[in-house]
Amino acid sequence: MVYYNSDQGQVSWNEELQAVKVEWKGFADGEELQRIMLKAIELLATRKSGKLLMDSSKASVVKAEDRAWIAQEFVTKAYDAGLRFMAMTIPEKTVAKLSLGRIVSNFDDLPYKAKNFSEITEATEWLSVSSL
Template identity: 25%
Template sequence: MAYYDRDHLTIEWDNDLETVLMNWQAFAKGDDYRDGLDAGLDLAIEHGAENWLADLRDLGTVTQDDRDWTHDDWHPRAFESSLQNMAIVQPASVVSNMSVEEMVTEVGENTTSRIFDNRDDAREWLRNQ
C-alpha cells in the first residue's frame, strides 16, 4: 500500500529492505517536488529508516530552484535523520542525470549514496549495507 500516491510520485515502505521507496513517475517541480521529498522524509523518520531508494528514471530535470531547496532545506534535515544509505536510480537523460549527480554528491558525513542504472542493483546494494 502506498504511503503517498500522486500522479508524479508514489512512496512506499519496503518491509523486506526496511527502505523508503520513492518511484517518480513524471516531472515534478515546486510544491509537487518538495512535498514529495518531505513525505518521503516523514516516512523515513516514522520508521527510523536507514535506507532510501529513489527511482528517478522518469523525474526529468530538477529545476535550479528545487536543487537549491534540496541543498539548503531538505538535505540538512535528511542528514540529521536516521538515513545512512541512499540508492538513486538515475534518469536516462544526460541533462537530467547531471542535475541528479550534483545533488547526490552533497551527502552528509554519516550518509553514503550510490547512483545505479537499474532498481535491481540499487536494491542489492541496500540489502548488503
C-alpha cells in the same frame, strides 16, 4: 505499502528492504517535489529506517531552485530523520541525467552514504547489504 501518491511521484515502504522508496514518475517541481521529499522524510522517521531507495529512472529535469532546496533543506532533514544510506537510480533521459548530476556531484559532502546506480536491482542489492 503506499504512503503518498501523486502524478509526479510515489512514496512507499519496502518491507523486504526495510527502506523508504521514492519513485519519480516524471517532472516534479516546487511544492510537489518538496511534498514528495518531505513525505519520504516523514516515513523514514515513522519507520525508524535509515535507508532510502530513490528510483529516478523516470525523473525529469530538476530546476535550480529545487536543487538548492534539496542541498539546503532535504539533506539535513533526512539525516535528522535517520537517513544513513541512499541508493538512487540514474534517469533514463539525458537532460535529466545532467540535471541530477548537478545534485549528486556533492555526494561526497553528504552526512549519509549515497550511491548512484543504473538499474533498480543494483540499487536494491546495495541497500540490502548496507547495515546501520
